[in-house]
Amino acid sequence: MEISQPEGVWAPALTAFTYRFEVDTRGTISRLHWLLQNGCNGVVVFGTTSEANSLSAVERLHFLNEAVSSGIDPGRILVGTGCCSLPDTVDLTRQAVRLGCAGVLMLPPFYYKAVTDDGLFLYFAQLIDAIADDRARIYLYHIPPISQVPFSLALIEKLIRSFPEIVVGIKDSSGDWEHTKQLIERFAGSGFRIFPGSEKYLLPAVQTGGKGCIAALANVASPVLQEVYRRRQSSKADEYQAEVDRRSAIVRKYPIIPALKSIVAEETKEPAWRNVRPPLVPLSVAQGETLIGEWREVDR
């Protein structure tokens, strides 16, 4: 079987919760289908925006199985599988590979801080050895503002050199375009697939050798992002990116996850979409109303 090679616009999909904070499997899967029919080339389940680390490993395994059973092409799913503990990471990754998913998006183990590149390399080497499946495709998840554990350029290089068929890409959520640019210049030539983690860098990324973006805004503006991706060679590409930027500026005035959920709640007329699991909190009613007002101004 050919393993799909992600490109274009991927949404780190929001997770719906009931009022009792249980995962709303049906509601979440229904949104995944909507995203894939409305401008997303693919979806990431269990990203930061998905509140994945507020889910247990058992909840993640259950949800993943249900999502694939619902008829979504697993080639359009990347699965966040990086936990603090190697056994949990192995279990989740193994299941994602078994189901034929496009790959896994992998946080480094993020509890201990100031760990060494040697320790992180060993973690990935043991993981790949335990998975023992040449269909595994790992996308590194670099998000130092949250994980506080970065992938250094030296570590990325060593992982690519050691596991060239397995470690095939990265999501760069450093928020720093210079860093993404450096990754592209250094690694894209050999086929390494680089996705900025912000919608703001979609156009510069795909114009210089990146493959697309995996960006929170895709949860509520995937058609607009898709326009940038499709017309990346057009003389008007900058104008399409400006449309993205206007939307990005609005949601990023608020805590991003509750802000996106407020918009989805409004669009779907399902207020439960506003629910987030603690320690996150929803927007206040007043914040939510202001956001929706601003969003309607820009998104029409």
Next chain:
Amino acid sequence: MEISQPEGVWAPALTAFTYRFEVDTRGTISRLHWLLQNGCNGVVVFGTTSEANSLSAVERLHFLNEAVSSGIDPGRILVGTGCCSLPDTVDLTRQAVRLGCAGVLMLPPFYYKAVTDDGLFLYFAQLIDAIADDRARIYLYHIPPISQVPFSLALIEKLIRSFPEIVVGIKDSSGDWEHTKQLIERFAGSGFRIFPGSEKYLLPAVQTGGKGCIAALANVASPVLQEVYRRRQSSKADEYQAEVDRRSAIVRKYPIIPALKSIVAEETKEPAWRNVRPPLVPLSVAQGETLIGEWREVDR
């Protein structure tokens, strides 16, 4: 049943791993027994020093059951149960309460950063509601250098006021004596049990209203720490504390977990004790030899 009230010297116990990085349940439990017979009033299983976050929830449940079955008085066990996800935290806490443990040591959910006191309060409120057992005793685990998510004084106060029988203490691993002192001045009077997370502050803590310490060094120097605790009223107490400080200064020149494991490996003549799970790495052979040399100088 009376629930035990921890005091004195508690070791956040090291976890033994095999050369294949599996939890060595027997080896770890045997060390717990040794600690309890050699100067520790109690042990914490699944602390930071235990590499708890490198263990899956399944591994933790299994180990905890085995430890209690081995005959250790559960009243002398505190259990680290704070995970990123509430369902895992609930499962582990429920089991610790069921087994009659002295309490649980609770990290805040630590993936998301810059979360609000409101979000953290809600997390604890939901946890306590889900446990629904008035035997639960929660010790907050404040360790901002690693968790990056602090417990503010306002949050601590709100938790104590809301759940006075349940939220009964704190381990302060801020590394900042002024902070520990502030906790003692503000909360010890009402019976809140405060333990500095460093052996260096054992004497000042117990002389001013703290209950003892939960400190990594207790893994290898529990009799010396116990001497400080027992003689805290003696005119020579400072000298005993100085003995602790000399040992502390040596191990803290190195990454503390592998350093402690090197000493245990040396003392037990079981070299596998040096194993740590990635992303941690053991001391180099040279580092290990220097450390052991220095340790022998001071610990005789």
